[in-house]
Amino acid sequence: MEKHPDFDFFSELMTNANMGWWEADLENEIYICSQYISNLLNLGQDGIISFSDFNKRILKEEQRPTTVHSFNLQNTKEAVYLLDTLKGPIWVRSKICFQKIDNNGKTIVYGIAETQDGPDMASAYQALQKNERILYTIYKYLPVGLELYDINGVLIDLNDKELDIFHLKKKEDILGINIFENPIFPEDMKEKLRNNENADFTFRYDFSKLNGYYQTKKKKGTIDLMTKVTTLYDENQQPSNYLLINTDKTESTVVYNKILEFEKLFELVGNYSKVGYAYFNILSQKGHASKSWYKNVGERYGISLNKIVGIYSHVHPTDRKVLNNFITEAKNGTAQKLSHEIRVLRKNGKHTWTHVNLLVNNYDPQNNIIELIAINYDITEMKLTEEMLINAKNKAEESDRLKSAFLASMSHEIRTPLNAIIGFSNLLLYADDQTEKEQYNALINHNNELLLKLIDDILDLSKIESGSLELIPSWFNLSEFIEECIKEFSSQAPPQVKIIFHKADYDFWVELDIMRIKQILNNFISNALKNTTQGSIEISYQTQPNGIKISVSDTGPGIPPDKIDKIFERFEKLNSFTQGIGLGLPICKSIVEKMGGKIGVISEINRGSTFWFEIPCQILIADDTKNDQP
Structure with missing residues (x-):
């Protein structure tokens, strides 16, 4: 390798980071490695190792070997290996960075590699790689046709079997068409897609009616299709894609049987990103579950299912009892299905709703098998x-x-x-x-x-x-204000009733909407006069750390206990013979609440009632030497 400026510095930096770089010469099928990788693999001074020799260092046969084709950009650009090194078996993560054509026209791929501290992360990553490869292989070579559309109906992918069914040369000849414009696809099925409804149907596909919808090698003739359609959902339970599964009914019975076996898998795919799935053997206490299943029951992903099933620590006790009763009955062979809505307690103290479906799929206790299938989905938004x-x-x-x-x-x-x-x-x-x-x-x-x-x-x-009630606060002397209100009602008081004002030791200035405070106080005094024929009506106020409290007490007949809670409701009247429509107190309550205060009443039959309200406001002690407004 040609030595670049700062080569030694960056070599030392990457070595201390347990990293190195490599070049892959695809024509000669060799790696040219940095000093760190050379030392790790015990290579010569030139740091060269052939692809075949490198593959011999791989200790797990399921790990992808190096070939010229493995550098194809359609494949993954990152891989994890367990390699045989001078230090023993070591996990190494290798990543393709870029490729160039050198002066001789050879393709050179450049990458970096780093050793892992432990197998956990590498194993997890490799497991993910493996699952992705398996899923892609299933999708590509599944003996039924698959079409994947976006939510607008535009075709974005299809598998090899689909090319065969519709006599297509390559998928690029059909990608981008819109299923809702397909002249052959039944209109009722298009409507089901728009409504996100799952369906399966059989129809005759007539190639002569394509009318240029897409280019195919088959211009005439028909095929009888069995088609299943479903909507896929994202993690927010919003429709994201349409999936179509096509089977040519004219093919062999074996292929038809395989699509029937695939039906269960299809149901799971149809609800992808919307539901959680779990399998659990009640007797062996073993099983597995998807990440969304854990989330829907409030558990951390990866916890062993035997620590969840039958315990359900985050499920409401009432719902937990229902789930556990079903498991007991399923174990005894007396129950097969359960569909139930449960409440799940979250870390923030709130609860969400999850719909749970449980099914005993295989009951064979003689062979230590009672297979339980669980499908759940979050219904909080629906609730x-x-x-x-x-x-x-x-x-x-x-x-x-x-x-x-x-x-x-x-x-x-x-x-x-x-x-x-x-x-x-x-x-x-x-x-x-x-x-x-x-x-x-x-x-x-x-x-x-x-x-x-x-x-x-x-x-x-x-x-x-x-909502157009406006408050206009202003400063006023509270004692003088109450005295003026009392003067207005003095002439209306019966001779046997005295209106008494318990004035505080000091005068106080308050900042409030004086007209609204007068409306409340006048209503209290007016009501007291209506219901008091002898005795007294007493008005008083108290200052509080952040506001005032004003009370009006009378010696009237009092309020029955069953009316106390309704006294501030509209159109409620204790005496149907008194004038008024019962709006005064409800209006007072609304005004007080708009001011951020509280209102209430204390009453005793034949002893009288005390109406009060508290309102937050600014308060100042009035200056005796000058009675000016603040």
Whole structure:
């Protein structure tokens, strides 16, 4: 090898990293190795070893030997070997980096190799290589035709048998066609594909009807096809591909029987990336499972199944009991199938839903075999959708109920003050006595106020429902504010009822929407006056670390226990003879919650009730020397 600048430095660097490089001369079928690899394989000064001699160093015969064809770019560019070296058997990972044509026209492939600390990673990688080669071989040479389409229906691959069935020279002659444009493929099957439905059917494929859909050596004639179609899914359970399996029914019975044997495998392929699969022998406690099966039951991939089956540590106890009962019954020969939805607890403390299907596939306890097949798939999204639909249904029903109650209440409550206003207005025309006129005017004004309050409540409710209720905070003196509210109601209080304000030792400034706070407090006081015929109504407030609490207590009849939880619901009235439609307290509750606070009531029959609300806000002690707003 020609010595490049910094050659010694990079050689020492790679050697210390247990790495070396190599050149593969495909014409002479030899490797030319760096010093590190030469020392490892005990080569001569030139570092040359033939392909055949290198293959003799491979200790496992299933590992791919080196040939000129093994450097074909369609094959894997990376391989792991267990090699016989001066230090004994050592795992070596080799990777093709690039290839060039030298000045003499020879193809030279360049690569690197590194030794592995242990066999685990190498074994896993090699197992993956082996499985990929096996899967590709099965796909390529399976005695049934396979077509793979993307989700838009474009053909992206097919196997050799498919070329034979449709008399194609090479796959490049047909790749890129769209199955939904195939003039021969049945329309009902196209619809099943669009709907991601699995199906199998038989039909006559007439080559004369292709009309240039693709080029084939067979221009006329027919074949009778047995076709199976399925949708493949990705790890997010979204459709990703269509798979078609074709069998020419005119071929030998042997081929037809093989497609029947392949049916079970087809079912698994059809649900690839959507379901998990596991096999378990209940008696020998041995089995294996796919990675998605572990994920669907909340377990770490690779754990021995005998530490999971029958234990199910991440499954909800109720569902765990169902699974374990089935295993016991299957062992006794009294159960064959189970289809059940289970809840799986996750690390974040939440649970997901998995649908589990269990099937006893082979019951032969005399030979120590009770074969259990398990197929599961995650249905969490379906459950969430189901829950959303149920909530939407309940919400719609509740909305319909509230609408009906609203219309019924409004019909009565609007008609009552309107009748009074119209009636007393007509009587006012015929009243001669001044005292009588003043009485009629007072009644008209009172019903005007009731109607205005009713309309205000409806408008507030509409704003709350539409989310357009705005809060405009400002600073105000809380004690002065409460005193002003009490003055408005002093004239309405019966002579036997006293309105008492328990003023705090200090005045406080608070920053809140004063109009909304007044609306809540006025509603509390108004309700207290309606239900208190003697005794007192007491208003008080307390400051808290991050807000205020205002309470209104009365000595009225109290609220029955069965009404406490409903008092803040719309259209709920303790006394059906009192005016109003039962919107005041629900509106107060909505306002308080929009402010980030809480509202509640404490009541005792024949002792009275205390309504309270807490709202977070900024608080300042009022300065006695100057009463200016902050």
